[in-house]
Amino acid sequence: MRTIQPSAESTILLLRELVSHLRENRTQLREEWARRITEAQLLTAMTKEEIFAEATSVYDNYVEVLETGSVEALQAYARNLSERIIPRGVETHEVLGIVLLLRDVLARSLFKKYQADFDLLNRVLDAYEPAANRIANTVGVGFVQERERIIRQQQEAIRELSTPVLQVRERLLILPMIGVIDSQRARQLTEQVLRGIRTNRAKVVVMDITGVPAIDSNVANHLVQTVDASRLMGATVIVTGLSPEIAQTLVTIGVDLSKMNTVGDLQGGIEEAERLLGYKVQAEQISG
Amino acid sequence: MEVPILKQGDYLIASIQAALSDEDLLKLRDELADRVGRFRSRGVIVDVTVVDVMDSFASRTLRTTAHMLRLRGAETVIVGIQPEVAFAMVQLGLTLEGVTTMLDLEEGLTFLDQQKKRRAKRAK
Amino acid sequence: MKTATEVQVSIRSDTDIVIARQQARSFAAQLGFSGTDLTIIATAVSEMARNIVIYAGNGEITIEAAQDGAQKGICVIARDRGPGISDVARAMEDGYSTVGSLGLGLPGTKRLVDEFHVVSKVGEGTTVTIKKWRR
Ligand SMILES: Nc1ncnc2c1ncn2[C@@H]1O[C@H](COP(=O)(O)OP(=O)(O)O)[C@@H](O)[C@H]1O
Ligand SMILES: [Mg+2]
Numbered sequence: 001m002r003t004i005q006p007s008a009e010s011t012i013l014l015l016r017e018l019v020s021h022l023r024e025n026r027t028q029l030r031e032e033w034a035r036r037i038t039e040a041q042l043l044t045a046m047t048k049e050e051i052f053a054e055a056t057s058v059y060d061n062y063v064e065v066l067e068t069g070s071v072e073a074l075q076a077y078a079r080n081l082s083e084r085i086i087p088r089g090v091e092t093h094e095v096l097g098i099v100l101l102l103r104d105v106l107a108r109s110l111f112k113k114y115q116a117d118f119d120l121l122n123r124v125l126d127a128y129e130p131a132a133n134r135i136a137n138t139v140g141v142g143f144v145q146e147r148e149r150i151i152r153q154q155q156e157a158i159r160e161l162s163t164p165v166l167q168v169r170e171r172l173l174i175l176p177m178i179g180v181i182d183s184q185r186a187r188q189l190t191e192q193v194l195r196g197i198r199t200n201r202a203k204v205v206v207m208d209i210t211g212v213p214a215i216d217s218n219v220a221n222h223l224v225q226t227v228d229a230s231r232l233m234g235a236t237v238i239v240t241g242l243s244p245e246i247a248q249t250l251v252t253i254g255v256d257l258s259k260m261n262t263v264g265d266l267q268g269g270i271e272e273a274e275r276l277l278g279y280k281v282q283a284e285q286i287s288g
Numbered sequence: 289m290e291v292p293i294l295k296q297g298d299y300l301i302a303s304i305q306a307a308l309s310d311e312d313l314l315k316l317r318d319e320l321a322d323r324v325g326r327f328r329s330r331g332v333i334v335d336v337t338v339v340d341v342m343d344s345f346a347s348r349t350l351r352t353t354a355h356m357l358r359l360r361g362a363e364t365v366i367v368g369i370q371p372e373v374a375f376a377m378v379q380l381g382l383t384l385e386g387v388t389t390m391l392d393l394e395e396g397l398t399f400l401d402q403q404k405k406r407r408a409k410r411a412k
Numbered sequence: 413m414k415t416a417t418e419v420q421v422s423i424r425s426d427t428d429i430v431i432a433r434q435q436a437r438s439f440a441a442q443l444g445f446s447g448t449d450l451t452i453i454a455t456a457v458s459e460m461a462r463n464i465v466i467y468a469g470n471g472e473i474t475i476e477a478a479q480d481g482a483q484k485g486i487c488v489i490a491r492d493r494g495p496g497i498s499d500v501a502r503a504m505e506d507g508y509s510t511v512g513s514l515g516l517g518l519p520g521t522k523r524l525v526d527e528f529h530v531v532s533k534v535g536e537g538t539t540v541t542i543k544k545w546r547r
Contacts, residue, residue, distance in 0.1 A: 184547075191448055194371035201391060228383045229374035234367070234390035307434065310426040310462075340451060341433055343458040344514045372451035380455060380520035381506060 014127040018110070019067045022059075025109060030059050033098075033105045040101065042094045046085070054081065055098075058139075062102065066131050071138045078142030086147055095143045099136040106132070156188070163189055165196040171203040172273050176266070178211035186215075186222035193226055197235045204273040205230055208266045210241025217253045220246070224255055236261060236276060240269035291316045295327060299400060300362075301393070303335040310345055317353040324362045331400035332357050335393055337368030347382040354387045363403055364388065367396040419475040421461075423490075429461040432473045439475045440486050444546055453486060453544055456524045459517040460490035460540050466511065468494020468537065478543050485526070485545035493537040500530050 022029065034055045037043060043051050058081075061074045082095075110128065114121035163185075166174045173196050177189070193205055207226070215223070227237045238261045242250075250257060263269040289312050294301040300323055302316060320332055334350065336342070354364035367390045369377070377383070390396045419439050421432040436457040437450050445453065457473065464471040471492030478487035497503045504522065509515035518540075522528040527543035 190375060191371065194374055197391070198371050203391075225375070225378040228378040229371075232369045232374040232377060232384060232389050233371065234392075234395055307430050309430050340437070341454045341458050343455050343462070344516045344520065345458075345462055348514050370451075372448040375448050376451045376455040376524065379452065379523050380459070381516040381523070382514075382520070 010123070011127045014124050015066055015131065018124060018128055019063055021110070021113065022063045022066070022106065026059065026063075029105060029109060030055055033059065033102050036101050036105060037098050040097060042097045042101075043085075043090060045088045045090055057081075058098075058102065062135055065135050065138075066128075069131075071134065074135065074138050075142055078139045079146055082143045082146035086143075086150055092140075092144060092147065096136070096140050099139045103132045103136060163192070165192055167196075167200050167202070168270070169274075169279075171201060171277060172270075173197070173200060173202045173205045174266075174270070175205060175207045176211065177207065177209050181212055181215060181219050183218045183222070186219045190222055190226045190229065193237075194229055194233060197230060197233050202235050204236050204238065204276050206238045206240060206266065206269040206273050208240045208269065209243075209246065210266065212241075212243075212246065214243075214245050215249055217249060220249045220253050220255070223250070224253075224260075227260060238263055238269045238272055240264065240266050291319075293319060293323060295323070295329070298329055298404070299331040299333065299397070300324065300327070300329045301333045301335065303337075304339055306338065307340070308346070310349075313346060313349045317349060317356065320353060321356050321360065324357050324360045329362050330404065332362050332364045333393060333396040333400070334364065334366050335368050335396075336366060336373075337370070337392070339368075339373065340370070342369065342373050342377050342382065344380065344382060347377065347384055351384060351387055363400060365390050365396040365399055367392050417476065421473045421475075422470070423461050423464045423473055423492075424470045426462075426465060429458055429465060432461040433458045436473075436475050436486075436488060440544075443477055443484070443486055445486065445544075449544065449547070452524045453488070456521045456542055456544075457488055459521045460488065460542070463517055463538075463540070464490055464492045464494070468492030471537075478545075480545075483545045485543055487541065487543045490540045491537065492539075496534040496536055496538055497530070497532040498534050500532055504530070
């Protein structure tokens with residue numbers, strides 16, 4: 001944060017004068033700003049009334065920051081605003097655009113007011129500029145952070161969807177894994193399995209990796225950790241569809257495959273699971 | 289923090305109630321060893337549902353406890369390890385090898401009952 | 413959003429280990445860590461604090477926020493003026509312990525976190541620093 005230089009006192013006085021100017025001309029300046037926003041074709045996803053309502057809030061918050069020097073309220077408002085407008089497709093450049101427009105609208109009105117006294121105008125602008133930049137920065141950063149947060153959330157949701165944990169019968173979970181698995185997704189899968197064991201009171205989990213082309217040692221480690229952690233929770237993991245390549249990776253990181261419960265294919269895995277759960281295997285019932 | 293130990297028939301049930309210091313854990317181990325001997329218990333359940341950290345010391349102590357109690361004739365089951373705790377444990381390298389672990393108290397009791405039946409069958 | 417910038421816990425006995433990991437957990441929660449990561453951080457701190465108690469007798473744990481560019485996270489420093497570690501490379505091996513315990517404290521903690529650092533000098537003491545970034 002920039003500290004105000006030689007004459008802090010006079011800067012405060014100037015800002016105070018600025019604030020009362022903005023308060024006095026609130027109606028007119030807000031309208032001017034809203035007009036410029038529409039003209040620049042920003043916030044096209046919003047109606048005129050909505051734009052004016054938000055413009056009013058931003059304006060008031062803006063004046064408050066100039067008055068108090070504290071951006072906390074503005075930060076909260078920027079987050080809240082972002083939350084509301086991001087789902088409607090408002091882009092980063094639009095948000096930065098409107099804040100910069102407001103800065104411009106206000107600067108022009110200051111020009112007009114102090115044009116007779118250049119020296120005073122310069123001092124007013126010196127006091128105004130850093131504050132205005134800080135405000136633009138706060139709103140911009142708030143928006144970008146909120147956007148990133150939403151994107152991260154969506155990515156998580158997509159990842160969870162791409163490998164469902166299915167309960168096929170009481171106490172039996174199946175995890176059909178498909179596609180390339182990176183470390184992050186592997187970790188997420190492990191957590192999903194462990195939570196699934198708890199919520200479904202599962203005793204057996206069948207992890208089918210037929211659809212996984214290859215894994216690196218990192219992901220192989222996660223697989224082993226899933227098996228071990230499941231056991232700590234009282235559940236047995238059966239791995240099915242283990243390709244020779246993946247088996248090789250597991251051996252390379254020092255996994256004793258004989259200690260791992262592996263079955264050729266998913267069907268066999270489910271039968272083994274049912275045996276562990278004490279159900280009669282279906283084939284027996286049919287022939288019997 | 290004292291860990292209450294409940295006697296239920298042939299079994300002892302120790303439910304950890306709060307974060308335990310190393311000393312509390314060692315006390316629990318000695319207390320269980322003492323009671324298994326006194327009551328000739330055949331099974332012990334240690335319920336760790338509320339335990340939010342299981343580090344190498346706690347794991348090692350639980351493992352030695354299980355071994356010690358087995359020598360005195362009781363099977364030990366650790367129940368209630370939470371998903372996050374299990375995850376952290378395996379990353380640290382703790383797998384409680386040689387110790388029976390079950391989802392919860394109910395599962396633990398079912399397991400001990402099955403063990404008892406098996407033993408009875410063998411005895412016949 | 414008021415977060416203390418730093419928390420210090422002095423470590424002298426096994427009850428301080430419990431305090432240190434509880435402090436680490438709540439500090440991490442304030443920094444926005446959730447679920448599994450909170451448990452991981454608390455577990456790592458437990459190992460760090462225990463090594464202080466066992467090998468140095470006393471020392472201190474400092475917990476603070478960490479930042480690296482856009483990454484935000486937590487930093488925990490365990491400092492002691494104990495005997496130091498003569499062979500850090502060996503101490504980092506799984507199963508290596510000079511007192512016959514599991515020997516997983518240092519290598520296991522390294523696996524739990526994103527950054528791990530030991531500086532140790534025989535006769536002067538040991539400092540272990542870990543960082544974990546928010547996902
Ligand atoms: N703070 C410390 N001061 C001195 N020696 C230490 C310290 N921390 C660890 N060590 C040494 O490193 C070894 C390995 O530590 P660790 O991985 O935590 O396993 P463990 O504590 O089970 O022995 C210890 O046995 C000890 O010799
Ligand atoms: Mg240690």
